[in-house]
């Protein structure tokens with residue numbers, strides 16, 4: 001800017017006008033694997049100098065819980081035998097309506113008018129994720145299903161909507177997940193610290209940002225269950241609760257070493273990268289087996305919650321020890337997602353990582369929001385998609401090349 005001002009007034013004015021043009025607003029909608037509701041973030045995006053990193057500012061954030069019957073229907077459709085075409089079709093449209101309402105409400109909260117918003121990014125609700133190669137007649141038929149019709153969101157809001165991000169990465173042989181590392185690289189990378197960005201949503205996933213890295217050096221993977229097992233056992237053993245609020249139940253229980261050792265033998269934890277997982281592995285059937293074990297071995301309800309909380313922390317620690325530590329020594333782990341609000345889980349995570357020299361912090365510890373992070377990421381991915389710019393990291397997902405992820409409904 002200084003250079004422009006010194007050289008000529010006109011250039012300065014041109015540049016200022018350009019700066020104003022380069023400010024745009026985007027909405028991100030995220031409904032994650034824990035099915036707790038719809039996260040909606042409104043962000044302001046400014047282009048970085050000379051094509052550098054974009055700078056963003058969060059203008060609004062809202063979480064709208066799903067109505068109980070909608071949540072129930074989503075859980076029902078996780079079972080492919082129940083997910084008939086008519087039920088999936090209906091829910092796809094209904095979620096589109098609910099997402100449009102969530103977007104409009106967040107826009108209202110931000111003080112913007114809908115016509116000022118350039119794009120809505122909508123992740124959709126994952127109801128099935130099958131990322132591993134499946135060869136048939138010489139074709140690879142891996143697939144992933146996110147519902148919440150983008151055409152409905154665009155029609156109700158009058159704003160172009162980018163949805164269904166994952167399939168384009170799979171079309172290039174990738175896992176279609178995780179997507180967020182692309183934006184984490186843009187927003188969090190540092191020149192002298194190696195950072196681990198750990199999301200603890202339904203599933204746990206980590207992104208490794210080596211100090212001063214190039215995009216090709218970033219890697220990421222799903223570490224295993226996030227809150228999925230904790231929520232699963234709590235909701236079955238403590239009627240009326242859907243989560244272990246504040247980690248209270250786990251803090252009153254005792255970790256059962258035998259069960260912990262049995263569970264940590266799950267082969268996902270040693271599966272090589274790239275890898276991603278979901279409810280197909282750590283969902284209802286897994287929770288049924290945990291409850292059967294509890295009955296057989298006379299474990300208390302609280303001990304089971306403490307044990308799956310410890311398993312969750314252990315799997316994140318194991319991800320670091322097995323896949324990251326041999327290549328990079330991390331300085332800090334910044335935890336995001338709802339698991340940040342469970343101090344028992346965070347305490348156990350500190351037990352895993354702090355002896356290895358990795359400081360464990362939550363987004364709140366660094367002045368950001370653990371809740372809003374993924375919705376903000378989806379808004380930024382949509383901003384790239386609508387501009388036709390690649391928004392994937394093939395080194396992370398295992399795809400053969402980067403692609404513009406997302407389908408646009410005008």
Ligand SMILES: Nc1ncnc2c1ncn2[C@@H]1O[C@H](COP(=O)(O)OP(=O)(O)OP(=O)(O)O)[C@@H](O)[C@H]1O
Nearest residue numbers: 032033034201202203227243245246337338339341
């Ligand atoms: N106050 C709290 N105490 C304990 N746990 C909490 C609290 N708030 C949220 N959580 C946990 O966080 C979960 C929601 O996390 P989040 O919204 O990050 O998941 P998600 O985005 O649906 O999942 P994913 O990132 O895997 O797609 C809840 O289901 C609950 O287990």
Ligand SMILES: CC(=O)N[C@H]1[C@@H]2OC[C@@H](O2)[C@@H](O)[C@@H]1O[C@H](C)C(=O)O
Nearest residue numbers: 033126129177178179180203205276
């Ligand atoms: C298929 C799917 O919905 N995966 C989610 C899930 O939740 C966390 C983890 O598993 C991650 O792989 C992904 O979400 C985030 C937004 C991602 O793609 O980065």
